[in-house]
Amino acid sequence: MFPSLVLSSPVVCIPCTYVYSTASTHRVRAPRRRVFPRLGVHNAAQQHTYSKENDDVLANSILSNGKVTKIAHQLLRSCVRADDVVVDLTCGRGTDTLLFLELVKADGLIVSLDIQQEALDITRRRIREEFCEHISDEAERKKIEERVYFARTCHSVFESVVDGIAEKKGKKKSETNEIEIGAFTMNLGYLTGKDTDKSIVTRTRTTLEALDKASKLLRVGGLITICCYRGHEGGSEETDAVLDFVSRFPPEITVTKIDVLNRSGPVLLSCYRQR
Numbered sequence: 001m002f003p004s005l006v007l008s009s010p011v012v013c014i015p016c017t018y019v020y021s022t023a024s025t026h027r028v029r030a031p032r033r034r035v036f037p038r039l040g041v042h043n044a045a046q047q048h049t050y051s052k053e054n055d056d057v058l059a060n061s062i063l064s065n066g067k068v069t070k071i072a073h074q075l076l077r078s079c080v081r082a083d084d085v086v087v088d089l090t091c092g093r094g095t096d097t098l099l100f101l102e103l104v105k106a107d108g109l110i111v112s113l114d115i116q117q118e119a120l121d122i123t124r125r126r127i128r129e130e131f132c133e134h135i136s137d138e139a140e141r142k143k144i145e146e147r148v149y150f151a152r153t154c155h156s157v158f159e160s161v162v163d164g165i166a167e168k169k170g171k172k173k174s175e176t177n178e179i180e181i182g183a184f185t186m187n188l189g190y191l192t193g194k195d196t197d198k199s200i201v202t203r204t205r206t207t208l209e210a211l212d213k214a215s216k217l218l219r220v221g222g223l224i225t226i227c228c229y230r231g232h233e234g235g236s237e238e239t240d241a242v243l244d245f246v247s248r249f250p251p252e253i254t255v256t257k258i259d260v261l262n263r264s265g266p267v268l269l270s271c272y273r274q275r
C-alpha cells in the first residue's frame with residue numbers, strides 16, 4: 001500500500017511557519033500551549049542539556065502521571081539543540097512538531113512528514129492558532145510559519161526530503177557527506193480525531209525502514225523517541241517488531257523502554273546516541 005502511495009504522490013514540501021524571534025522588536029507573548037510550563041521559553045542560543053530543572057520535571061512525569069508522550073517530550077528537551085535538524089516522522093496532529101518549534105530556532109531545521117494531507121493541514125493550523133496567535137505582525141508570523149517544512153510522503157523516504165531542504169538551507173554535512181539529525185520522533189498508529197480515517201495506520205515494513213535510516217543519521221547526543229500503540233489492528237505486531245528491531249541497535253545507541261505496566265497506554269522507546 002505505501003510504496004504505491006509514495007510513488008504516485010509527489011513529495012510536497014510546503015515551507016510552513018515558525019515562532020517568534022527573540023531578536024524581534026515586535027511584541028510577542030509566549031505561546032498558549034505549554035506542556036511543561038516550568039521550563040518556560042528557551043533562548044535562541046540555549047543548548048538543551050541536562051539541568052536540575054529538567055530532571056525534576058522528568059521525574060515528576062514518571063512519578064505522577066506516567067504519560068509516556070510527556071516523558072518523550074522531556075527527553076527531547078534534554079537533547080535537542082537550537083541549531084539542530086530534527087524530523088517528525090509522523091506529524092499527525094502536530095504535538096511533536098510544535099515541541100520542535102519551541103526548541104529549534106531559525107538556524108536549525110524542522111521537517112515534519114505524514115502520509116496524509118489532513119495531518120499536515122491540522123498541524124499548520126495549530127501552528128498558526130497556537131504559536132502565532134499573539135504575534136500581531138504578519139511578516140513575523142510568516143517567518144515563524146516558514147520554520148517547519150512539511151512533506152506529504154512516507155517516512156521511509158525521509159532522507160531524500162531532508163537532504164533536499166538541508167542543502168537549500170546550507171546545513172553542514174558530516175564527513176561521510178550526510179546530514180546529521182539531532183532528533184526524530186515517531187508516534188505510531190493512526191491520526192486521532194473525530195472524523196479521521198483510522199484505517200490509515202503506520203505499517204511495520206516502512207516503520208522499520210525509517211528507523212533503520214534514522215539510527216544511522218543520528219548525531220552523537222541525538223535522540224529518537226518512538227511511541228508504540230497496541231490497541232488498533234496490527235498495532236501489537238508492529239510494536240513487537242519495533243521492540244525487536246531497536247533491541248538490535250548498535251551499542252553506541254542506548255535503547256530504553258518505558259512502559260507503564262498497570263495502564264494500557266503506549267510504550268515509549270528512547271534511542272539515544274551516546275558516541
Ligand SMILES: C[S@@+](CC[C@H](N)C(=O)[O-])C[C@H]1O[C@@H](n2cnc3c(N)ncnc32)[C@H](O)[C@@H]1O
Pocket residue numbers: 002089090091092093094095096097113114115116119153154155156186187188189190191192200201202203206
Ligand atoms: C499517532 S499519529 C501521530 C501523532 C503525532 N505525532 C502527534 O503529535 O499528534 C500517526 C500518524 O502517522 C501517519 N502515518 C501513517 N503511516 C505513515 C507513513 N508511512 N509515513 C508517514 N506518516 C504515516 C498517520 O497518517 C498519522 O497521522
